[in-house]
Amino acid sequence: MKRNIATMAFCLCAAWSWAQTYQQTENGIKTSISGKQVDVEVQWFNPNSLRVLKTPQGKTVEKKSLSVIALPEKSDVKVSTSGNGEIVMKSPVLVVTLDTKTGVLSYAKTDGSLLLKEQENNKAFTPFNDAGKSTYSVYQGFTVDKEEGLYGLGQLQNGQMMQRNMTKVLVQGNVEDVSPIFQSTKGYGVFWDNYSATTYTDNEKETSFRSEVGECIDYYFMYGGSADGVIAQVRALTGEVPMMPLWSYGFMQSKERYKSQEETVGVVKKYRELGIPLDCIIQDWQYWGHNYLWNAMDFQNPTFSRPKQMIDDVHALNAHMMISIWSSFGPATKPYRALDKEGLLFDIETWPQSGVEGWPPNPEYPSGVRVYDAYSPKARDIYWDHLNKGIFQLGMDGWWMDSTEPDHFNHKDSDFDRQTYLGSYRSVRNAYPLMTVGGVSDHQREVTKDKRVIILTRSGFLGQQRYGSNVWSGDVQSSWDMFRRQVTAGLNFSLTGMPHWNSDLGGFFAGSYNASFGDNSATKNPMYQELYVRWVQFGAFCPMMRSHGADVSREFYWYGKAGEPVYDALVDAVKLRYSLLPYLYSTAWEVSHRQSTFMRALFMDFLNDKKTWNIGNEYMFGKSLLVAPVLHAQYTPEQKQKQLKENEGWGQGNKGKGTPVLNADFTQSKEMEVYLPAGCGWYDYWTNDFSEGGQNLKIKTTLGRIPLFVRAGSIVPIGPDVQYTGEKKWDNLVVRVYPGANGDFVLYEDEGDNYNYESGAYTEIPMTWNDAKRTLTIGARKGAYEGMLAERKFTVRTPDGKEKVVDYKGKKVTVKF
Incomplete structure (x- = not known):
C-alpha cells in the first residue's frame, strides 16, 4: 500500500513537472x-x-x-x-x-x-x-x-x-x-x-x-x-475584399501607348461609333514627358496639355479612365525632390535605365530614376500628395500601378543592404507591392467614399486583396505556350486568397508576328489574329477583361470589320462578357461578402473527383460556369519562340523569324476535348445539350466560340445588350434556370461606384430552384439603396425553350415549369 502511494505521488509530481x-x-x-x-x-x-x-x-x-x-x-x-x-x-x-x-x-x-x-x-x-x-x-x-x-x-x-x-x-x-x-x-x-x-x-x-x-x-x-x-x-x-466599381468589370482597352490625348479619346469615340462595348480607356506611360520627368504625376508632355479636358471627354462618352503611375521618379520631378530631401529614395538600378528613348539603353545618359521607400509612412504620404494634386483631383477613376515589384536590374549586395523604414531591403523586398499599393488605397479612402479604389498592378503579396487591387501577370510574351501558362498562373494566384487577377490579352511582346508584313501588320497576320482572339475569349472569364500590349495595336477595329470572322469573334467575346454582368457582379459580392473566388480551380468544387486535382486548362468562373479556353492553335501553326526573360522583349519588335501564314479559313469549325467533372450534370451554354459529368467529350468549336458549360442546378441571370455597364437598367433580366439539381443564386445590386454598400445600401434578391417540384422561387428583396428598381420583370427561361415572364415588386414570387 505504501509502495502504491509512493508511486502515485511520483506520477503526480511528474504531471506537475510537465505542467510547468x-x-x-x-x-x-x-x-x-x-x-x-x-x-x-x-x-x-x-x-x-x-x-x-x-x-x-x-x-x-x-x-x-x-x-x-x-x-x-x-x-x-x-x-x-x-x-x-x-x-x-x-x-x-x-x-x-x-x-x-x-x-x-x-x-x-x-x-x-x-x-x-x-x-x-x-x-x-x-x-x-x-x-x-x-x-x-x-x-x-x-x-x-x-x-x-x-x-x-x-x-x-x-x-x-x-x-x-x-x-x-x-x-x-x-x-x-x-x-x-x-x-x-x-x-x-x-x-x-x-x-x-x-x-x-x-x-x-x-x-x-x-x-x-x-x-x-x-x-x-x-x-x-x-x-x-x-x-x-x-x-x-x-483582410476581406472590398467591392470594386461595377464599371471595372466591363471591357478595358489599352496599349503601349497612346501618344496624345486626342488619340486616347479617339479610341473611345471609335468604339462608340462601332457599337463595341467599352467601359475604360487606360493611358500608359510618358504622358509626363521625357525620362528625366519619369512618373512626374503631372502632364508635362505637350501632347497631353489639357488633361482635365481629356478626362472630361472620356466621361462624356460614358467611359472611365485609368492611368499609369510607377514606384520610381525621375530626378527632374517634384516628387523626386521631396522624397530625396527626406532620404526616401533607393539607389538601385531600375527602369528606365537611360534618360533618352531608344533600345538598348544608352549608358552615356543615365536616367537617374530612383525607387521610393514605400515602407515609410512619410514616403507614402508624399507619394499620394503629388498623385492627388497632379492627377486624382482632375477626375481620374483608377490607377495602373506599374513596376510594383519594383523593377530591379543588376542586383548587388549593397542594394539589399540599403535600410528601409522597416529594416534592410533584403528583409522586406517581397512585401514592396503590398506597401505601395496599400499606400495609394488607404489615402484615397481617406479622401473620398464616393469613388471606389480600383488599382491595376503588376505585383502582389498576400493581404493586397484588401486594397482594391487587381494584379496582372506582367509583360508576358505573345505566344501560345505563354498563353497556356496564364491559366494556371491565375488559378494558383486566386488560391492564395487574392481573387482579382488578369493578363495582357494577346500577350505584351508581340513584335515577332509583324514579320514579313511591316510595322503593326500582325493585325493582319492570321497567326497572331488567332492567338489574340483566343486570349480575348479567355479574358471574358477573368475578374478583369483588359486588352494591352506592345508592338501591335490592340483595338478591335484594326482586325477587320463587322461580318469578318476575326473582328466578329473579338466583339462577340466582349458582348458575352457584358451579358454576364449581373452574374459577374453578384459573384463579386459573393467574393466580397462570403469569401468566394472568381476563377476556381476545378478541385475547389469537385474535390471528390480526383481527376480534377491537376487539371490546369479548365476552371469554374463563379460557381456555375465551366470555362475551357482554346489554348492551342487550330487554324494556324504555333509560332515557336524562345521564352524571353524580363526586359528582353524590348527591341525584339518587328524582328520576327516565324513564317506568317497568309491564308487561314477561320470559318471552319474545329473540335477539342473537354473533361466534365463528375458528380453533376452539365449543359452546353451555346446549344443547351445535356451531358453527365465524369467524362471527356469532343466539343465543337468555332473561332467565335470556346467550350462553355453550365452546371446543372444553376441560376444564371443575363443582362441587356449595352455599350457600357450603366447604359440600361437591369429591369428585365433573363433568368436562365438549368434543371437537374436544386440550386440557388443571389442577385446583388448597389449604387455601383461608392462605399455606401458598407453601410447597408444594397439589395439582394434570392432565387431558389426546386428540381423535384420544378419551381423557381424569387424571394423577397432584402435591403434598399437610392435609385434601386422598385419594380421589374424577370424572364425565366429553361434549356428546353420554355419561358415565363414574372412581374416582380419586391415580394416573393414562385414560378412553376
Whole structure:
C-alpha cells in the first residue's frame, strides 16, 4: 500500500513537472524546447487558425506582420499534457500537438485525422549577417502525403497546376508575383510570414520554406475543410475584399501607348461609333514627358496639355479612365525632390535605365530614376500628395500601378543592404507591392467614399486583396505556350486568397508576328489574329477583361470589320462578357461578402473527383460556369519562340523569324476535348445539350466560340445588350434556370461606384430552384439603396425553350415549369 502511494505521488509530481514546461497565455501557449535551444509560441486567432513563432532560446522578438491584420482571440482552446512530453491543444475544430522533446508540431482534425506535421528541425536558424546586423536565415520543413494536392505560392509561370516536385526561389518579378502560402486538398493552408527571398521546396523528403533573412520562424496554419474554407481563413487574417466599381468589370482597352490625348479619346469615340462595348480607356506611360520627368504625376508632355479636358471627354462618352503611375521618379520631378530631401529614395538600378528613348539603353545618359521607400509612412504620404494634386483631383477613376515589384536590374549586395523604414531591403523586398499599393488605397479612402479604389498592378503579396487591387501577370510574351501558362498562373494566384487577377490579352511582346508584313501588320497576320482572339475569349472569364500590349495595336477595329470572322469573334467575346454582368457582379459580392473566388480551380468544387486535382486548362468562373479556353492553335501553326526573360522583349519588335501564314479559313469549325467533372450534370451554354459529368467529350468549336458549360442546378441571370455597364437598367433580366439539381443564386445590386454598400445600401434578391417540384422561387428583396428598381420583370427561361415572364415588386414570387 505504501509502495502504491509512493508511486502515485511520483506520477503526480511528474504531471506537475510537465505542467510547468509551458506557460498558458491569453491566446495560446509558450514553451521552450531545451534539446533544440528553441522557444515556441502558439497564438490562436480563432478555432481554425493559429500562428507559430519560433525563436532561438532566450531571444525576444517583437514582429508585427505586414500581411496579417487580425488580432489573436482570447483562446477557449483546451490545453493539456501527455505523459510522453506532448502539449496538446484542442479547439472545436483542431487538435494541435507539440512534442516538447523534438519541438515538432502536428495538426489533426478532432477525429484524429492527421493534416500536417512538421519535420524535426535541426537547421531552423543559420547565422546570417544582414547589412551588419547579426540575424538568421530561417527554415522549416513539413511532411505531406505523396498524393496530396498543393496549390498557391502566387502567380508563377511554370505552367503547373499542382505546386509539387519543385524547388522555387520566391522573389517578386515582372511576370511572377509571389506569396509564400500554399493550400492542400486536405483543406488546410500554411502561410510562411516572411518577406525576404524564400525558397520553397517540395520533394519526396520534405515540403519546406527557407528564407534568406528572419529573426524568427513565423507561420500560420489555417484549416477550412475545403479550398473555400481556407480562403475564408486567409481573408479573416489578412483582410476581406472590398467591392470594386461595377464599371471595372466591363471591357478595358489599352496599349503601349497612346501618344496624345486626342488619340486616347479617339479610341473611345471609335468604339462608340462601332457599337463595341467599352467601359475604360487606360493611358500608359510618358504622358509626363521625357525620362528625366519619369512618373512626374503631372502632364508635362505637350501632347497631353489639357488633361482635365481629356478626362472630361472620356466621361462624356460614358467611359472611365485609368492611368499609369510607377514606384520610381525621375530626378527632374517634384516628387523626386521631396522624397530625396527626406532620404526616401533607393539607389538601385531600375527602369528606365537611360534618360533618352531608344533600345538598348544608352549608358552615356543615365536616367537617374530612383525607387521610393514605400515602407515609410512619410514616403507614402508624399507619394499620394503629388498623385492627388497632379492627377486624382482632375477626375481620374483608377490607377495602373506599374513596376510594383519594383523593377530591379543588376542586383548587388549593397542594394539589399540599403535600410528601409522597416529594416534592410533584403528583409522586406517581397512585401514592396503590398506597401505601395496599400499606400495609394488607404489615402484615397481617406479622401473620398464616393469613388471606389480600383488599382491595376503588376505585383502582389498576400493581404493586397484588401486594397482594391487587381494584379496582372506582367509583360508576358505573345505566344501560345505563354498563353497556356496564364491559366494556371491565375488559378494558383486566386488560391492564395487574392481573387482579382488578369493578363495582357494577346500577350505584351508581340513584335515577332509583324514579320514579313511591316510595322503593326500582325493585325493582319492570321497567326497572331488567332492567338489574340483566343486570349480575348479567355479574358471574358477573368475578374478583369483588359486588352494591352506592345508592338501591335490592340483595338478591335484594326482586325477587320463587322461580318469578318476575326473582328466578329473579338466583339462577340466582349458582348458575352457584358451579358454576364449581373452574374459577374453578384459573384463579386459573393467574393466580397462570403469569401468566394472568381476563377476556381476545378478541385475547389469537385474535390471528390480526383481527376480534377491537376487539371490546369479548365476552371469554374463563379460557381456555375465551366470555362475551357482554346489554348492551342487550330487554324494556324504555333509560332515557336524562345521564352524571353524580363526586359528582353524590348527591341525584339518587328524582328520576327516565324513564317506568317497568309491564308487561314477561320470559318471552319474545329473540335477539342473537354473533361466534365463528375458528380453533376452539365449543359452546353451555346446549344443547351445535356451531358453527365465524369467524362471527356469532343466539343465543337468555332473561332467565335470556346467550350462553355453550365452546371446543372444553376441560376444564371443575363443582362441587356449595352455599350457600357450603366447604359440600361437591369429591369428585365433573363433568368436562365438549368434543371437537374436544386440550386440557388443571389442577385446583388448597389449604387455601383461608392462605399455606401458598407453601410447597408444594397439589395439582394434570392432565387431558389426546386428540381423535384420544378419551381423557381424569387424571394423577397432584402435591403434598399437610392435609385434601386422598385419594380421589374424577370424572364425565366429553361434549356428546353420554355419561358415565363414574372412581374416582380419586391415580394416573393414562385414560378412553376
